[in-house]
Amino acid sequence: MTKNHKIYAFLAVFAVCLAVFPWIGTERLSFREVFSFLIGEWTADGMIFFQIRLPRVLMGLIAGGALAMAGAALQVMFRNPLAEPWTLGIAGGASLGAFLARACPFLWFALGPLNTSQVLALLGAGGALSLVLSLARRPGGAGTQTLLLAGVTIGVISGGAIMVISGFISPWKLAEFHRWLLGGLDAADWRSVGTLIFLAVPGLAILAMQARDYNPLGLGEEMAAGQGVDVARVRRWTAIGAGIASAGVAAVAGPVGFVGLLAPHAVRRIVGPDMRTVLPCSFLFGGALLAACDAAGRWAASPLEVPVGALTAVLGGPLFLWLLARRRQGP
Amino acid sequence: MSLPAELALRAVRFGYGTDAWELRIPALSFGREPLCGIVGPNGSGKSTLLKIAAGLLLPREGVVELDGCSLARQRRIQIARVLGFLPQECPALFDYTVEQVVAMGRHAHGGVLEMPNPGDREAVARALADVGLEALRHRPLSHLSGGERRRAWIASALAQEPGLLLLDEPTQSLDLHQAAAVMEILARRAADGLRVVAVMHDLNLAALFCDRLVLLQAGGIAAEGAPSEILTENHLFQAYGNRLEILRRPETKTPIVLAKK
Numbered sequence: 001m002t003k004n005h006k007i008y009a010f011l012a013v014f015a016v017c018l019a020v021f022p023w024i025g026t027e028r029l030s031f032r033e034v035f036s037f038l039i040g041e042w043t044a045d046g047m048i049f050f051q052i053r054l055p056r057v058l059m060g061l062i063a064g065g066a067l068a069m070a071g072a073a074l075q076v077m078f079r080n081p082l083a084e085p086w087t088l089g090i091a092g093g094a095s096l097g098a099f100l101a102r103a104c105p106f107l108w109f110a111l112g113p114l115n116t117s118q119v120l121a122l123l124g125a126g127g128a129l130s131l132v133l134s135l136a137r138r139p140g141g142a143g144t145q146t147l148l149l150a151g152v153t154i155g156v157i158s159g160g161a162i163m164v165i166s167g168f169i170s171p172w173k174l175a176e177f178h179r180w181l182l183g184g185l186d187a188a189d190w191r192s193v194g195t196l197i198f199l200a201v202p203g204l205a206i207l208a209m210q211a212r213d214y215n216p217l218g219l220g221e222e223m224a225a226g227q228g229v230d231v232a233r234v235r236r237w238t239a240i241g242a243g244i245a246s247a248g249v250a251a252v253a254g255p256v257g258f259v260g261l262l263a264p265h266a267v268r269r270i271v272g273p274d275m276r277t278v279l280p281c282s283f284l285f286g287g288a289l290l291a292a293c294d295a296a297g298r299w300a301a302s303p304l305e306v307p308v309g310a311l312t313a314v315l316g317g318p319l320f321l322w323l324l325a326r327r328r329q330g331p
Numbered sequence: 332m333s334l335p336a337e338l339a340l341r342a343v344r345f346g347y348g349t350d351a352w353e354l355r356i357p358a359l360s361f362g363r364e365p366l367c368g369i370v371g372p373n374g375s376g377k378s379t380l381l382k383i384a385a386g387l388l389l390p391r392e393g394v395v396e397l398d399g400c401s402l403a404r405q406r407r408i409q410i411a412r413v414l415g416f417l418p419q420e421c422p423a424l425f426d427y428t429v430e431q432v433v434a435m436g437r438h439a440h441g442g443v444l445e446m447p448n449p450g451d452r453e454a455v456a457r458a459l460a461d462v463g464l465e466a467l468r469h470r471p472l473s474h475l476s477g478g479e480r481r482r483a484w485i486a487s488a489l490a491q492e493p494g495l496l497l498l499d500e501p502t503q504s505l506d507l508h509q510a511a512a513v514m515e516i517l518a519r520r521a522a523d524g525l526r527v528v529a530v531m532h533d534l535n536l537a538a539l540f541c542d543r544l545v546l547l548q549a550g551g552i553a554a555e556g557a558p559s560e561i562l563t564e565n566h567l568f569q570a571y572g573n574r575l576e577i578l579r580r581p582e583t584k585t586p587i588v589l590a591k592k
Contacts, residue, residue: 079424216435218425222418223484225387227491228411228439273425 006271010284017288018061021295022053026303029053056188059196060291060308063185063249064259066200067091068286070242071260072267072278073207076214077238078136082148082323084260085246089154091183091257093128094121094250096158099180103169118199121251125243128154133239148324155255183256183309185294192252199248206241207279210234214275256309258316259286265319336398336413336494336526337362338384343393345383354379354550356393361528362495364542365521368531370561371547372571377530378419378499380547384528385416385497411439415493419500421484423472429483430468433458436490458490462516478509485513489520496520498529502536514540534588538562546570562586 023029029045037046071084078088085091097120101107111119128151135150162180178184213234216224221231249256263286264278271277290308293315297306339360346353354376361367361384369377382388384395386402395402397414423432436458437451447455459465462482472480481501488496501517502510510533518540521527531537537544537558544561546554548570554561567575567588578587 076424079422081424212438212441216438218427219421219423219432219435219484219487220418222382222387222416223421223487225407226385226411226416226418226488226497227436228408230407268425272431273427274431 003271003274003277007277007281010267010281010288013288014061014284017291018057021057021060021291022049024295024299025053026298051189055190055193056185056294057291059188059193059252060185060294061287062193062196062200063253063256063287064263064290065283065287066196066204066245066249067256067259067290068263068267068282069204069207069279070245071286072264072275072282073210073214073238074242074260075264076217076275077235077242078147079217079220080147081265082261082320083151084258084264085242085249086155086255086257086260087148087320088132088151089128089158090125090132090151090243090246091250091255092155092158093124093126094247095124095180095183095255096161097121097124097247098251098254099162099165102176102180103165113198115195117251118195118247121247122199122244124158125247125250128158129239129243158255178307179254179309181254181309182307182313183250183254184307185253185290186305186307187252196248196252199251200245203241203243203245203248204283206237207245210237210241211276211279214279215273218273218275254309256290256312258312258320259290261320261323262286262312262316263289265323338414338495338528339396340384340390341394341396343383343390343395345379345388345390352376352550354383356380356383356552359545359552359555361497362526365526366518366541367526367528367543367545368537368541368558369528369545369547370531370534370537371553374549375547375570376550377547381416381497381499381528381530385414386410387416408439411491411493413494415488415491415496417484417488417496417498417501419503426471426473428469428471429464429475429486430455430459432472432483433464433468433486433490436487439491454490454492458486461489461520462486463512478505478512481505481509481513482516485516489525493525495526495528498527500530500532502531502533510536511539534562534567534586538586538588559584559586562588 027048029049033043033045034049037043037050067085074083074088075081098117101117101120108116131154132147132151136147159181166177176187179186213229216227216229217234225231264282267278267281267285271281293311294308297308297311300306337360340356341358343356344353369380371377379388383390386395389403397410402410433455434447437447437454440451459468462485464479464482464486467479472483475483485501502513505513514536517527541558544555544558545552546561546566553570554566562577564577574591576589576591578589580587
């Protein structure tokens with residue numbers, strides 16, 4: 001298979017997920033009823049399909065894609081194959097922000113088209129990212145282990161803060177509590193899909209614009225500078241793009257971990273390290289992966305469900321440990 | 332192939348943080364002779380000078396001008412079309428193939444998402460041929476020897492087709508024959524019109540291949556000129572101490588510098 005064929009294969013997997021997963025769930029849907037909903041007749045199956053399942057699958061596809069693409073970019077930016085929104089604490093910080101917005105209704109405000117949870121998720125992502133960046137910039141602090149330890153700790157602190165705050169709020173809000181600790185797609189409707197797209201698309205567009213510059217960076221910052229890459233500019237825009245995209249995901253789905261690690265690693269094994277291919281394929285594969293995990297979580301525990309973040313952690317955590325153990329004592 | 336470029340440092344001063352050490356270069360220019368070597372003992376500022384010349388470090392005072400235009404005012408991608416830079420080490424994040432590494436050298440010549448054009452392919456093929464890695468073009472970096480890896484990096488810099496190429500210790504940690512092969516590659520491209528400036532650790536290789544040497548000492552220029560003028564007892568004792576012995580090759584009279592007990 002040539003490189004182009006491989007991209008089409010990823011596209012096909014993505015499309016199959018979109019076509020198949022809305023049919024999976026507790027309620028068995030009749031194809032005829034779903035179809036008649038399309039031509040204007042109100043049916044219960046059609047409601048479930050179009051108002052509940054389809055937005056949920058779409059949200060999984062877009063959120064997973066955004067996390068995977070952000071992970072692929074962050075791995076090059078930090079020159080660390082273990083970097084991704086969750087391991088760097090960005091997902092945790094953003095989720096704390098989004099949770100605050102949900103838990104404290106008196107915080108309600110809107111900033112242009114952004115609502116409170118988006119604004120606070122952006123602030124949380126930005127805060128976590130600048131903390132990690134300032135640690136990485138200190139002499140001797142850029143080491144792989146330091147960076148990850150800091151990132152994971154920020155995630156734990158955010159989780160702790162979420163638990164503390166949730167102790168003070170009314171019990172009915174605790175229903176959605178899991179989502180903010182582990183990440184879940186249970187709150188999907190068309191509005192949250194819109195919320196997600198509103199931040200994810202600009203964030204990912206920023207990352208896509210850096211695609212060419214990421215390749216020389218793979219040979220070190222000095223080499224990249226010699227070959228014509230403005231390293232400081234690429235780093236700045238990568239942080240901004242990945243931060244916005246991760247905040248967009250966390251604002252609706254909480255801190256979903258390890259998709260940004262699993263997908264780019266799998267994609268690089270298949271298409272090689274050229275970031276111009278890795279970025280779009282990571283989006284397609286990461287989306288398919290998250291949507292699949294979500295479908296599996298709904299199907300396996302039916303009529304209850306396993307939060308998708310729990311599944312991705314169980315799948316991706318071991319990969320993280322394996323990569324950590326395999327890594328040479330590098331820069 | 333780009334036209335030869337001229338790089339000039341004027342009244343440059345540079346220091347790291349609050350360190351007392353300082354690099355002071357009143358005036359220095361590169362680009363007139365095919366192969367210029369920067370030599371000097373450890374800590375004399377060779378690599379620092381090269382990074383300032385490449386625009387990777389900004390001097391505290393003074394300017395670096397590429398063909399009469401200050402480097403600080405130009406975009407990296409514009410600079411890279413004229414001026415190449417190869418650092419001492421290029422730590423690979425992923426396991427690229429030789430061809431991928433060489434193709435990265437074409438970065439400065441492409442558009443945003445542009446795929447390789449015939450000119451790119453030609454430059455990559457020529458660079459691979461120049462360093463003798465055509466047969467290994469699909470081999471991953473992790474399967475190469477140290478010498479082959481360094482030749483792959485050099486091919487990447489050659490594929491960039493700058494007018495002036497700066498290299499930081501291109502023969503570092505290579506065996507004698509590998510080091511000579513690398514210098515041979517550079518000398519051949521220099522004969523074709525490329526202007527090369529290399530930080531050299533090995534004075535004998537420098538004497539053999541360079542047309543001009545800049546001898547640094549404690550952050551300043553101790554001497555510059557033809558190798559036979561620079562590699563003399565007078566200059567070297569001052570820079571390296573007197574535990575040196577200087578012989579001459581019987582046929583060519585090129586200096587040979589040896590350590591003395």
